[in-house]
Amino acid sequence: MSAQQARPLAVSIRPCCAQDCAQVMRLIRELAEFEKVPEQVKISDQGLCNDGFCDDPFYKCLVAEVQPEDRSKAGPAIVGYGLYFFTYSTWKGRNIYMEDLYVMPEFRGQGIGKRLMSRIAQIGVEKGCTQMKLSVLDWNRSAIDFYLSKGAVDLTATEGWHVFRFEAEAMRQLALGQPGE
């Protein structure tokens, strides 16, 4: 249990760097635990680092870092992250997609999540994006309420959009040119 804070912690939002990957991986695993599927995390620290810091990165990430003056001795420095990338709509053009947004439970209530999301939105606007999209699990009521309160529309509920996936085996079959049953 954290002690009552006299003022909010000094937390800065900055781009993730390669050295942060181990910390971000810790938070990714925490989020998977919260979403009740920790066994689904297959990626390694090295994989995350390679994919984000190669010549043609597959994602971008922001981290929320507690400033030195407020950091406790054994406590984490990186307490939240927002992972995003750019997508494209044949109707509206450039989009920004917020894949993950997470703040450690003991650091919530201080606007860190809002600041991460706001910075991602800013980056989207700077890059000429006309929409931001994200996905939420249907039982995650607090997240749904949060995004709805910010003006998001649930496209699955209102327009019937469903996310589909071809997994590895189905892809292998398609690659052989199978026309389907």
Added chain:
Amino acid sequence: MSHGNMVNCFRVRPAEPRDCPEILRLIKELAAYENMPDAVKITETDLLRDGFGSRPYFYCLVAEVTRKDEQPLADADIVGFAMYYFTYDPWIGKLLYLEDFYVMDEFRGWGIGTELLKRLSQIAIDTNCSCMHFLVVVWNKPSIEYYMRRGASDLSTEEGWHLFRFDKENLIRMASGE
């Protein structure tokens, strides 16, 4: 469609900048088919800049119909396309995301869709993507059946994923720190 003794065939290839007008035509046809004919706001210039500039936001395959005994590209018509890009799942890594996939009505049944999916899957496998994701409107029964027959699973139904969108006005509002 047959013309005398000529045999119609097709080929699938990566899109080139000169294909943008045709790709836009097909995007608008697909929007009309989805009962949203006025929804398409992007232009040929947007497609050129965003697909063929220094930093591509998307990639495209096109299907063109040729006649066997003519010059391959003399009068090739583009009759289908697939637009895709790469996304990221922090749990499993790279994914190939299929944004749009369309074959003109009169050219269905030729195997163009199968060939497009074959090429997309090959690209996904070659670039170490764990899987392919895409969206379908749940009441689009023919499309749902088409994909399910080929081994797709509906993650919204199976796992409860809902897609949310912030439109431009809300994006700007959040960007200003509100």
